[in-house]
Amino acid sequence: MESIQLAAQVTPWLASGRTLFLIIHFLGITCFGYIVAMRLVPLLRAERDFRFDRPLDRLGKVLKFGLAQWKHPRYRTAGILHIFIFAGFICLVMRAFYVLIVGVSENFVMPGLSGQAGHIYNIITDYAATVVFLCMIFAIVRRLAFKPARYAVPEKFGKAHTADAVFLLALIAILMLADSLFAAARAAGPIEQGQAVELLATWSLPWMLKGLLSSSSLSTLRDFYFGAYLLHEVTFYFLLCYRPFGIQFHVETSLFNLYFAKLERGTVKPVKYGVSEEQLAQAKSIGVKTFEDFTWKHMLDFYTCADCGRCSDNCPANAVGRPLSPRFITIKARDYAFQHYPMFGKPTNHQPLIGNLYSEDEIWSCTTCGACEEECPLLVEYIDKIVDLRRGMIDDGNVPQSLQKPLKALESRGNPYGKMEKKRADWTNAKDFRQSCPVKTLDGKNHADTLYFVDSVTSYDDRIQSIGRATAKILDHVGDNFGILGAAEKDSGHEVRRFGEETLFMALRDHNVDAIKASGVKRIVTADPHTYNALKHDYTDVPPVEHISQVIAREVKSGKITFKPVENRDSVYTYHDPCYLGRHNQVYDDPRNVLDAIPGLKRVEMSRSRDRSFCCGGGGLMLFYEPKEEQRMGVKRVQMAAEAGANVIVTACPFCMVNIEDAIKVAGLEGKMTAIDLAELAEKQIVRESPVVEAKGAAGIQQESVAGR
Ligand code: SF4
Ligand code: SF4
Numbered sequence: 001m002e003s004i005q006l007a008a009q010v011t012p013w014l015a016s017g018r019t020l021f022l023i024i025h026f027l028g029i030t031c032f033g034y035i036v037a038m039r040l041v042p043l044l045r046a047e048r049d050f051r052f053d054r055p056l057d058r059l060g061k062v063l064k065f066g067l068a069q070w071k072h073p074r075y076r077t078a079g080i081l082h083i084f085i086f087a088g089f090i091c092l093v094m095r096a097f098y099v100l101i102v103g104v105s106e107n108f109v110m111p112g113l114s115g116q117a118g119h120i121y122n123i124i125t126d127y128a129a130t131v132v133f134l135c136m137i138f139a140i141v142r143r144l145a146f147k148p149a150r151y152a153v154p155e156k157f158g159k160a161h162t163a164d165a166v167f168l169l170a171l172i173a174i175l176m177l178a179d180s181l182f183a184a185a186r187a188a189g190p191i192e193q194g195q196a197v198e199l200l201a202t203w204s205l206p207w208m209l210k211g212l213l214s215s216s217s218l219s220t221l222r223d224f225y226f227g228a229y230l231l232h233e234v235t236f237y238f239l240l241c242y243r244p245f246g247i248q249f250h251v252e253t254s255l256f257n258l259y260f261a262k263l264e265r266g267t268v269k270p271v272k273y274g275v276s277e278e279q280l281a282q283a284k285s286i287g288v289k290t291f292e293d294f295t296w297k298h299m300l301d302f303y304t305c306a307d308c309g310r311c312s313d314n315c316p317a318n319a320v321g322r323p324l325s326p327r328f329i330t331i332k333a334r335d336y337a338f339q340h341y342p343m344f345g346k347p348t349n350h351q352p353l354i355g356n357l358y359s360e361d362e363i364w365s366c367t368t369c370g371a372c373e374e375e376c377p378l379l380v381e382y383i384d385k386i387v388d389l390r391r392g393m394i395d396d397g398n399v400p401q402s403l404q405k406p407l408k409a410l411e412s413r414g415n416p417y418g419k420m421e422k423k424r425a426d427w428t429n430a431k432d433f434r435q436s437c438p439v440k441t442l443d444g445k446n447h448a449d450t451l452y453f454v455d456s457v458t459s460y461d462d463r464i465q466s467i468g469r470a471t472a473k474i475l476d477h478v479g480d481n482f483g484i485l486g487a488a489e490k491d492s493g494h495e496v497r498r499f500g501e502e503t504l505f506m507a508l509r510d511h512n513v514d515a516i517k518a519s520g521v522k523r524i525v526t527a528d529p530h531t532y533n534a535l536k537h538d539y540t541d542v543p544p545v546e547h548i549s550q551v552i553a554r555e556v557k558s559g560k561i562t563f564k565p566v567e568n569r570d571s572v573y574t575y576h577d578p579c580y581l582g583r584h585n586q587v588y589d590d591p592r593n594v595l596d597a598i599p600g601l602k603r604v605e606m607s608r609s610r611d612r613s614f615c616c617g618g619g620g621l622m623l624f625y626e627p628k629e630e631q632r633m634g635v636k637r638v639q640m641a642a643e644a645g646a647n648v649i650v651t652a653c654p655f656c657m658v659n660i661e662d663a664i665k666v667a668g669l670e671g672k673m674t675a676i677d678l679a680e681l682a683e684k685q686i687v688r689e690s691p692v693v694e695a696k697g698a699a700g701i702q703q704e705s706v707a708g709r
Pocket of ligand 2: 305306310311326375376377378379
């Protein structure tokens, strides 16, 4: 009986199918190899980056964020779609290789996939091809008809990417269709004696196509079979070679990007890997000024971005109309790499990035809040790049006007206000406070186990000093033997470092480390998440540090702290996660546990909370910077609190307090909304006298409160 010839056996034109497919393989693989080699050129010219440590942790990231698609469901529709496509691709990997090989070796069988196992695998891949095909159609319709706002490209950032995205989706759909069509044509035709009958999965795309082809003549089936196979081969290699020219390059690069992703949160990369701080003074240039100053990993980020827009969708700077959209930090750099490292001809490089690719305001607009990095499914990094670009600008003497004064003051006085060092502990002199809670200064004569590191905003800002006093009272209440450094303390330098002034940061850090060591303390407590982050991640060789919210939560648990009920039961509280306590250090539950331990306190969550918290606008020296924006970040945050039904915003950060209280006024919500720091609220509610039994009103939980001392 006549049957369908296998693709390798067909002689369509002058050469046999085998020869034709061998040529296609050779051309496809050579082109792909060449393209990838050219894409690696800028990475080879880039700055060093040490990402080869802790292989097991790195593998864990690949498994979690790559294979398990951890972050994708954060955007439900797109995430589920991506999970289906990814799972489909995983199932189809072996089939793709098998299909490519049978074009030149018709009797090839994948090892382990002969007999029953092969049938089962074919059924799985029939369904996988169907799912991927349907997902592509859905994604195309979604891109064209129901495009989410985050895919839009504002005019200032270039042209829309819709056509490219749709083209790539269509290519994958064609690939799935071709794969299914030749399987269907082969299954619809008569089978040569001795060959196994090809089973197709019911209701799969190949199965349906087989139904359509069942009445076709043998010659039509042969044409379909060979044509579909040829289409599959050409589409496969075209797609392979086209992907490195656009967003689909992430298919090749993402697993590498996940493997080499940053392992520690809250940190900032060294100015130059492999160059000691002492050697930095001799460095000709510091920071990123040209494209080649980025590290190879940062360039890999540029190639890996899938242009999904999630980073910018969560970026507070973008939300309030600042000239920064993290997605375009990446897309512009990627386009730059494509343009300046062409496939043919010499690279053209060393063009300054600031003024050409990025504007100054764009780079100063970032608060280093980390929302972009938290959201990115491919772990693309932004803060280190932005800090590196700022380091480059600072190195060129390019400092925004509004920041020149605070920086000079930090250099000369150790605080951004330019106030006298000896006034640093003046907040302890408030009359009522001094009587009830004397605070030791650890100046060599006084000693303590715990250092309360106050930092500049709390030391000098009249309003924020109250957070300092509340913190001290709490430490005193739980019986901590604590003290402060007073005039010996300088700004922690956290913002200075994120602003890009590394040399000044190092001077502040070294001074503080010496002072901390001289004090002989065993632990450090602070009420400022920026200070907490600096002491935890930027400083080395200092005692362990805790944020006051962690201390309160622990002492509530231990019973040393108990709270009296809130006075106004009509108040509705909401907790605003400070970026450097939440996202950068994962302290989400302790502040909430403290609030929930206060009897009668009604608490609601804002739509953007925990790791999706919306920055108040205070990070990265932003308290002193005047950005170009349509709306203040703090105002947007206060509106979110109002939308959640809250009229009291609780935060746990002096920077947040400055911004939120200001935003309440700007938003016209004075009298309707208030803000309070967690330490202030906790201190106000602490039971200090006799034991009382209280009913925890809102939650209806009975709680026994016992005086702490
Ligand atoms: S760190 Fe925050 S402000 Fe900066 S780009 Fe990312 S999301 Fe935007
Ligand atoms: S950086 Fe990440 S989140 Fe942003 S567009 Fe690219 S892939 Fe999406």
